[in-house]
Amino acid sequence: VTTTVGLGAGWLTERVQEFIELYPEVSLQLILANEELDLTMRQADCAIRLRQPQQPDLIQRRLFTVHFHLYAAPSYVNKYGKPNSIAELKAHRIVTFGVPVPAHLSELNWLETVGDFEGGQRVPTLQINDILSIKRAVQGGAGIAMLPDYVVSKDSGLVQLLPETEVPSFDTYFAYPDAMKNQAKLHVFRDFIIAKA
Known part of the structure; x- marks a missing residue:
């Protein structure tokens, strides 16, 4: 199973223990990478992707939408205040995903370009190419970041x-090659993921 590092570490891994308990005869390998693996070349049996798959001959099913919001630590808000509008972000520290970022995930750097401001692009205080690490940096007071709901718990x-x-x-999809459609282990994993979506 392949998916992005953030979705794999922040959403999928929290659910696989239940799958392993239900289906002990199925062995799972999670391949977490922000680059999409080629399923038709059997780089993985199936994928959970943050966009509709572009490869031909893939069977796909939309799972859910990953919603993002802006967050900061209370210590940051106490020190720098809360922005009351997008325009006020220019006076704040921002934390973004940075580069390289696959083109289909470029909106992870939305805070760098949103709103009207001079200079063409807001310069982040910190760039980290891992969503969970961005969350940890924000918890430590590094700045404001756009984080997915699945990594921000109460x-x-x-x-x-x-x-x-x-x-x-981002709309999230489960996909697998047509050649795998008769594999029982893939069916049980697909059905499990759909039920958890």
């Missing part, structure tokens, strides 16, 4: 900012 201690702001989201 006990994360983070403050949601500008909740009315429309931020990017």
Whole structure:
């Protein structure tokens, strides 16, 4: 099974223990990478992707939408205040995904370009190419970041900012090659993931 590092570490791994208990005869290998593996070349049996798969001959099913919001730590808000609009982000520290980022995930750097401001692009204080590490940096007070809901739990201690702001989201799909459609182990995993979506 392949998926992005963030979705794999922040969403999928929390669910695989239940799958392993239900289906002990099925062996799983999770391949976490932000680059998409070629399923038709059997680089993986199936994928959970943050966009509709582009490869031909893939069977696919939409799972859910990953919603993002802006967050900061209480310590950051106490020191620098809360922005009341996107325009006020220019006076704040931002943390983004940085580069390299696959083209289909480029909106992970939305905070660098959103809103009207001079200079063409907001310069982040910190760039980290891992969503869970961005969350940890924000919890430590590094700045404001756009984080997916699945990594921000009620006990994360983070403050949601500008909740009315429309931020990017990603539709998530389960996909596998047509050649795998008769594999029982793939069917049980697919059905499990669909039920957890």
